[in-house]
Amino acid sequence: xxxxxxxxxxxxxxxxxxxxxxxxxxxxxxxxxxxxxxxxxxxxxxxxxxxxxxxxxxxxxxxxxxxxxxxxxxxxxxxxxxxxxxxxxxxxxxxxxxxxxxxxxxxxxxxxxxxxxxxxxxxxxxxxxxxxxxxxxxxxxxxxxxxxxxxxxxxxxxxxxxxxxxxxxxxxxxxxxxxxxxxxxxxxxxxxxxxxxxxxxxxxxxxxxxxxxxxxxxxxxxxxxxxxxxxxxxxxxxxxxxxxxxxxxxxxxxxxxxxxxxxxxxxxxxxxxxxxxxxxxxxxxxxxxxxxxxxxxxxxxxxxxxxxxxxxxxxxxxx
Amino acid sequence: xxxxxxxxxxxxxxxxxxxxxxxxxxxxxxxxxxxxxxxxxxxxxxxxxxxxxxxxxxxxxxxxxxxxxxxxxxxxxxxxxxxxxxxxxxxxxxxxxxxxxxxxxxxxxxxxxxxxxxxxxxxxxxx
Numbered sequence: 001x002x003x004x005x006x007x008x009x010x011x012x013x014x015x016x017x018x019x020x021x022x023x024x025x026x027x028x029x030x031x032x033x034x035x036x037x038x039x040x041x042x043x044x045x046x047x048x049x050x051x052x053x054x055x056x057x058x059x060x061x062x063x064x065x066x067x068x069x070x071x072x073x074x075x076x077x078x079x080x081x082x083x084x085x086x087x088x089x090x091x092x093x094x095x096x097x098x099x100x101x102x103x104x105x106x107x108x109x110x111x112x113x114x115x116x117x118x119x120x121x122x123x124x125x126x127x128x129x130x131x132x133x134x135x136x137x138x139x140x141x142x143x144x145x146x147x148x149x150x151x152x153x154x155x156x157x158x159x160x161x162x163x164x165x166x167x168x169x170x171x172x173x174x175x176x177x178x179x180x181x182x183x184x185x186x187x188x189x190x191x192x193x194x195x196x197x198x199x200x201x202x203x204x205x206x207x208x209x210x211x212x213x214x215x216x217x218x219x220x221x222x223x224x225x226x227x228x229x230x231x232x233x234x235x236x237x238x239x240x241x242x243x244x245x246x247x248x249x250x251x252x253x254x255x256x257x258x259x260x261x262x263x264x265x266x267x268x269x270x271x272x273x274x275x276x277x278x279x280x281x282x283x284x285x286x287x288x289x290x291x292x293x294x295x296x297x298x299x300x301x302x303x304x305x306x307x308x309x310x311x312x313x314x315x316x317x318x319x
Numbered sequence: 320x321x322x323x324x325x326x327x328x329x330x331x332x333x334x335x336x337x338x339x340x341x342x343x344x345x346x347x348x349x350x351x352x353x354x355x356x357x358x359x360x361x362x363x364x365x366x367x368x369x370x371x372x373x374x375x376x377x378x379x380x381x382x383x384x385x386x387x388x389x390x391x392x393x394x395x396x397x398x399x400x401x402x403x404x405x406x407x408x409x410x411x412x413x414x415x416x417x418x419x420x421x422x423x424x425x426x427x428x429x430x431x432x433x434x435x436x437x438x439x440x441x442x443x444x445x446x
Contacts (some may be wrong), residue, residue, distance in 0.1 A: 109353075170446060215375055215376050215379045216379075216415075218341065221341075231330065241412035242375055242378055242411035242412065242413070243378075243382070243411055243412035243413050243416050244412065246378070246382040247382055247386070247416065248380050256375075256411070257376075257410075258375045258407075258410065258411050259375050262374060262375055292409070292410040293410070295406065295410065296407070296410045299403055299406060299407075300372075
């Protein structure tokens, strides 16, 4: 396992930076440039590159889609959110449409934001490609077909010309898939979701999104800590603050940065990546959450430090 | 975790101390939530001066107390947070859940003049 690349990181609904957001970034960047000599191209490039991420960049707005970089020729992704479109286009641009590829797609659950990218996944329309969908839900195929039925979409699922397969993966047992050891764990979310533990070459990645941790049962907490045990990277649903997740948004099926840090510390994980961002949060709010989460990790640290990152569309993390 | 409580007029003051973590959560909940639910209390003040650490499970207990108090339209405040606990409150956004005051008397002044008078009378007696 070499790492991951994020193609979609937003929860619930795709969002886009709007004109007011762009203007605010330009104003902030220009304000910071006052009094600086930026007449040379190098000085200007350095200044831009050094801007805070929330000013010079953006977390992006596509819904969940994460590529696992396994080192093998086959492609592996988690979830079919709107980020799947960009992923598919990037693969087609790299290889061209004439060279067949195999895609292994692991689905956390069947809610719309996690499957909406499939109708826009170019490789599925190309003969010779192979797309294998894996999941813990028995209704996976029906859900993927239904979203392309009239009147929801103009092109039916059967128009796909790639070879399409569905594989049901029961939880709590280890499967050998795409050269990896894969284990699923059922999570607390409306209609259930499944977290994934992917292992290859003694390196583990956890994909655990749309999962609410109720904090009441020590057995449940210990089971998740064991599922995350010694992982190099834990991609974790940190959609809400802990105050929200335990009050007005209790039972909405999502978790918080605080619980993510605590579980990863209990599991001796190496890195926690905050994921499934609340669509109402802008870049400044997400950057603030990242800084606060790093501070929380610092003041609660045991022996080994836990790296903290926040996913954004385009982020690559090496293992 | 240790827990004590006092009453000043119609306001109850809860005084937990130590670490409010997973090991302490059940005892903390058993002590705090009934206090927040007690019909005679128009408000509950959490004196956090003795609390060294608060985990997510401890924060959940505070949320349960908040729900119990608000269900009967009682006010709830947290006071005298140690700097590290204050940071945890801010990061978890619990600082927007509670009325926040620097001290017990400051909270009582804001919540109930009668309770503040009872506090002052108690302090004078102790002097």
